[in-house]
Amino acid sequence: MAFEGLAERLQGTISKIKGKGKVTEQDVKEMMREVRFALIEADVNLKVVKTFIKRVSERAIGQDVMKSLTPGQQVIKIVKDELTDLMGGEQSPIKFAQKPPTVILMVGLQGAGKTTTTGKLANLLRKKYNRKPLLVAADVYRPAAIKQLQTLGNQLTLPVFALGTEVSPVEIVRQALEHAKEEHHDVVLIDTAGRLHIDENLMQELKDIRALKEPDEVFLVVDSMTGQDAVNVADSFNEAVGITGVVLTKLDGDTRGGAALSIRSVTQKPIKFVGMGEKMDALEPFHPERMASRILGMGDMMSLIEKAQANVDEEKAKEMEEKFRTQSFTFDDFLDQMSQVKKMGPLDEILKMLPGANKIKGLENAKIDDKSIGHIEAIILSMTPAEKTTPEIINSSRKKRIAKGSGCSIQEINRLLKQFEDMKKMMKQMTGMTQKGKKKMKLP
Numbered sequence: 001m002a003f004e005g006l007a008e009r010l011q012g013t014i015s016k017i018k019g020k021g022k023v024t025e026q027d028v029k030e031m032m033r034e035v036r037f038a039l040i041e042a043d044v045n046l047k048v049v050k051t052f053i054k055r056v057s058e059r060a061i062g063q064d065v066m067k068s069l070t071p072g073q074q075v076i077k078i079v080k081d082e083l084t085d086l087m088g089g090e091q092s093p094i095k096f097a098q099k100p101p102t103v104i105l106m107v108g109l110q111g112a113g114k115t116t117t118t119g120k121l122a123n124l125l126r127k128k129y130n131r132k133p134l135l136v137a138a139d140v141y142r143p144a145a146i147k148q149l150q151t152l153g154n155q156l157t158l159p160v161f162a163l164g165t166e167v168s169p170v171e172i173v174r175q176a177l178e179h180a181k182e183e184h185h186d187v188v189l190i191d192t193a194g195r196l197h198i199d200e201n202l203m204q205e206l207k208d209i210r211a212l213k214e215p216d217e218v219f220l221v222v223d224s225m226t227g228q229d230a231v232n233v234a235d236s237f238n239e240a241v242g243i244t245g246v247v248l249t250k251l252d253g254d255t256r257g258g259a260a261l262s263i264r265s266v267t268q269k270p271i272k273f274v275g276m277g278e279k280m281d282a283l284e285p286f287h288p289e290r291m292a293s294r295i296l297g298m299g300d301m302m303s304l305i306e307k308a309q310a311n312v313d314e315e316k317a318k319e320m321e322e323k324f325r326t327q328s329f330t331f332d333d334f335l336d337q338m339s340q341v342k343k344m345g346p347l348d349e350i351l352k353m354l355p356g357a358n359k360i361k362g363l364e365n366a367k368i369d370d371k372s373i374g375h376i377e378a379i380i381l382s383m384t385p386a387e388k389t390t391p392e393i394i395n396s397s398r399k400k401r402i403a404k405g406s407g408c409s410i411q412e413i414n415r416l417l418k419q420f421e422d423m424k425k426m427m428k429q430m431t432g433m434t435q436k437g438k439k440k441m442k443l444p
């Protein structure tokens with residue numbers, strides 16, 4: 001998980017001060033020493049660390065905090081506010097052109113995830129903003145890059161404008177813009193060339209594209225795994241071509257956090273999106289406050305709710321409620337529920353969004369991965385229709401047959417049957433409670 005080390009250290013530090021009824025200057029100093037260490041360890045830019053510590057210390061040692069009834073909580077709030085500020089404060093939305101098309105220039109070093117992000121962003125713009133994007137392949141140095149964008153376009157059923165490798169990028173962009181007008185595309189996403197290092201020619205090329213048409217957004221795509229290097233890259237790109245925002249990729253990996261916490265402060269440009277995986281729907285708007293909250297172990301309920309709303313089918317939810325109520329829930333429904341939850345992403349990532357999830361013992365070992373879900377699916381799929389609706393009939397010879405069919409052990413089958421039974425019992429109690437509640441309400 002991203003920020004794991006940092007989160008662990010900060011949460012440890014916080015727990016020491018949390019419940020204190022009295023916080024001395026010495027306590028704050030001690031805490032700040034630990035926070036400084038945690039940030040440096042997470043590869044946060046030194047200047048950024050210094051300013052951060054200074055700001056938190058000044059506020060925390062202030063009279064208001066020391067005199068308050070819950071000084072420990074106050075200090076934690078200050079840390080959270082300052083972390084949020086450090087990452088930009090508010091979420092920064094995309095700037096759309098007054099007169100379409102909106103032109104978005106995607107820049108970055110090779111391997112940062114630029115082409116993938118271009119596809120993801122186009123997908124998001126279509127799905128969430130109802131736009132009609134055109135992808136433009138302007139990386140003429142690597143034929144593979146054009147192919148890659150075309151493959152993504154195919155996968156997303158989005159058009160890709162390409163003229164091969166013999167035409168200059170500026171000419172490609174000029175023609176692409178004309179094409180966009182003719183075809184009424186309201187957003188044009190330009191995938192530019194990447195290099196292994198910052199290089200003069202590349203910068204000149206980007207400047208030439210800019211000179212042709214001032215983009216509405218210039219998004220720098222950076223790999224969060226590269227830590228402080230990402231900050232240097234951002235600084236150089238910003239100086240040379242001027243960026244309007246940053247997309248941090250690979251935040252689903254075990255990045256330490258240095259890039260996310262330093263980039264905004266150093267470049268003064270907002271992080272607009274984060275890449276959370278290789279799939280085309282794994283791009284999310286960046287919310288500084290929610291991120292701060294997650295780092296400090298306070299959970300991220302807003303993102304969790306949004307994920308559920310985006311992925312869970314309302315009709316299905318109603319149908320399930322009815323089944324719970326009438327206690328006609330079967331293994332088929334169980335499977336259905338599982339696939340709904342699965343759409344929200346890896347389960348252990350979802351659980352981590354719950355406040356205090358870091359304290360749930362064994363969560364880090366509870367690899368609720370695709371493999372174990374796959375086993376459950378295999379078991380259910382090996383049941384007969386009668387077994388799915390009336391699991392009570394599953395005796396030992398049936399279990400043996402299911403084990404053979406699913407390639408799972410008898411223990412795994414027993415475990416699943418037990419889980420299903422427990423769930424039904426719980427449902428019975430819950431519906432019993434609501435029925436009683438309803439009856440009570442009707443009494444005069």
Ligand code: GDP
Nearest residue numbers: 110111112113114115116249250275276277278
């Ligand atoms: P480019 O050279 O900058 O265009 O980079 P690519 O788009 O080709 O991406 C390089 C690699 O990073 C590919 O294998 C992508 O699948 C992967 N990648 C991109 N974004 C993410 C992300 O957010 N998470 C993960 N896990 N992988 C990513």
